[in-house]
Amino acid sequence: MNRRNLLATVSAAAFALVIGLPMLGGSNAMADTLADIQQRGKIRIAVDLGSPPFGMTDAQMQPTGSDIESARLVAEALGVELELVQVTGPNRVPALLTGQADIVMASFSVNAERKKVIDFTDAYGVIQIVVAAGSGAGANATKPEDLNGVQVGTTRGSTNDLEATAKLPGAQLTRYDDDATLVTALVSGQVDVMASSPQIMTAVNQRRAADPLTVKIVLKTNPYAIGLRKGEDxxxxxxxxxxxxNLKNGKLSEIYNRYTGVPLPAILPKT
Structure with a gap:
């Protein structure tokens, strides 16, 4: 079997596991990756540069974002060089299982399906799904029922959409094709209430200073953590x-706040 076919086979197996399908054969036996990292003097960390503000490129096309800065903290703490391995959302797990990366730091939300395939550290950040509103409709909302009959914007097919659909049954959901279109709708006043992330709210408020959105309801808080292969105790x-x-000394909190525009919760959810 050539290298291309081997990688395709492993990636397919990883995908099957992620969606809960069984994989024939295989082994949980893993090498000591920490020892390997220390021996080579380099850690390979997978990041997603298409997921601002967690991972992106700056005006000089250099990697930046909260995950990039957090990855630098990890490499510094281990006393090794940092090598960034660029991935996208769908290939974060395959990047681990094929050995392309030692760990993944890519706003990697922890869920039961992923935990069947890989392991996670403790959380180092969160992605929240919130309802935010300006001074108009939804301004006094404190619970889902307060949004009955209220137009709420969200991004079609996203986890925000799923949570809003499940938890705001009485709201009139208006679904936009992407986050950029949702932001434009909120800035222009097409819709005054959103079900999305605090990061989207911050982006809106940068262009909506006269009537900024504020968080009314937190629908869900998803912890994200470092992904690593199983057996790497x-x-x-x-x-x-x-x-x-780095939570204790405030460095992770400072990075999170600087890039996302919202404070890191004092106590992070368990993974």
């Missing part, structure tokens, strides 16, 4: 220690 323990130290 030494690496997981070391990464958890790095996360704990």
């Amino acid at each position: 030494a690496l997981k323990a070391k990464l958890n220690a790095v996360i704990a130290e």
Whole structure:
């Protein structure tokens, strides 16, 4: 079997596991990745540069974002060089299982399906789904029932859409094709209430200073963490220690706030 076919086979197997399908054969036996990292003097961290503000490129086309800065903290704590491996959402798990990366730091939300395939450290950040409104409709909302009959904008097919559909049954959901279109609709006043992330709210408020949105209801808080292969107990323990130290000294909180525009919760959800 040539290399291309081998990678395709492993990627397909990883995808099957992610969606809960069984995979024939295989082994959970893993090498000591922490020892490998220390021996080579480099850690390969997978990041998604198409997911602002967590991962993106700046005006000089250099990687930036909260995940990039957090990855630098990890490499510094381990005393090794950082190599960024660019991935997209769908190939984060295959990048681990094919050995392209040692760990993944790409706003990697923790869920039960992913935990069947890979392991996660403690959380180092969160992605919230919130309802935010200006001074008009929805201004006094404190619970889902207060939005009955109210037009609420969200992004079609996103996790925000799924949560809003499930938890705001009485709202009139207006679905936009992408986040950029949702932001434009909120800035122009086509819709005054949103079900999305605080980061989207911040983007809106940068262009809607006269009537900024504020968070009314938190629909869900998803922790995100570092993804790593199963069986890597030494690496997981070391990464958890790095996360704990940088939460304690405030470095992770400062990075999160600087890039997302909202504070990191004082207590992060368990993974």
